[in-house]
Amino acid sequence: MAQIDPINLRGFLIYKGFLDRSVQEALVSEARAIAGAAPFFAPVTSRGQKMSVRMTSAGQLGWISDRSGYRYEANHPNGVAWPAIPEVVLDVWRAVADTSRLPDSCLINFYGEGARMGLHQDKDEGDFRWPVVSISLGDDALFRMGSPTRGGKTESIWLSSGDVVVMGGDARLSYHGIDRIRFKSASLLPNGGRINLTLRAVDQGTMLQQPSKP
Numbered sequence: 001m002a003q004i005d006p007i008n009l010r011g012f013l014i015y016k017g018f019l020d021r022s023v024q025e026a027l028v029s030e031a032r033a034i035a036g037a038a039p040f041f042a043p044v045t046s047r048g049q050k051m052s053v054r055m056t057s058a059g060q061l062g063w064i065s066d067r068s069g070y071r072y073e074a075n076h077p078n079g080v081a082w083p084a085i086p087e088v089v090l091d092v093w094r095a096v097a098d099t100s101r102l103p104d105s106c107l108i109n110f111y112g113e114g115a116r117m118g119l120h121q122d123k124d125e126g127d128f129r130w131p132v133v134s135i136s137l138g139d140d141a142l143f144r145m146g147s148p149t150r151g152g153k154t155e156s157i158w159l160s161s162g163d164v165v166v167m168g169g170d171a172r173l174s175y176h177g178i179d180r181i182r183f184k185s186a187s188l189l190p191n192g193g194r195i196n197l198t199l200r201a202v203d204q205g206t207m208l209q210q211p212s213k214p
């Protein structure tokens with residue numbers, strides 16, 4: 001992993017070109033193995049709208065969205081336990097997260113052509129002391145960053161394969177989203193698309209929480 005200083009945009013720390021190609025390839029093959037055991041699914045929002053990204057997870061807890069709302073679950077919707085978070089993924093967290101605590105959830109988002117993710121906060125975790133670490137693989141994506149309050153100014157940056165974003169401190173609850181991807185802009189995934197790995201320390205107490213609504 002590269003020894004580089006992050007760009008600080010509105011408290012989001014952006015490590016451009018952090019992961020070299022061999023690490024990116026290892027992460028993709030781990031993501032494929034996870035999806036082999038816990039297949040990608042197309043989540044719907046509580047309002048019944050199909051999200052354009054496909055998702056699966058690794059770790060003790062996986063993030064789920066369905067008609068009941070957003071929450072963490074110990075099992076995939078098909079009933080199987082989520083696979084463990086691979087060591088090469090944990091290594092990225094160790095390199096950038098300012099804590100000895102390890103993540104217990106790794107969300108895997110797949111963006112095909114036209115997929116996007118609306119502005120949102122990551123707020124289904126039980127404890128916001130821990131950062132969120134996000135890894136970009138494959139096609140370029142336009143990442144929009146705001147503040148912890150809805151509305152107001154935002155700023156955008158193109159994320160490329162191998163970039164890592166840390167949302168901690170004041171940016172931990174800041175709004176963010178993916179406006180669009182540049183389909184087939186990268187060679188990492190031969191059929192195009194983007195994989196995003198989002199690592200979070202969820203805190204087990206969250207499992208007892210009620211699902212949240214957008």
Ligand SMILES: O=C(O)CCC(=O)C(=O)O
Nearest residue numbers: 107109122134178196198
């Ligand atoms: O795909 C990304 O870069 C962001 C994903 C994200 O914000 C999320 O899954 O909560």
Ligand SMILES: [Fe+2]
Nearest residue numbers: 120121122176
């Ligand atoms: Fe997010």
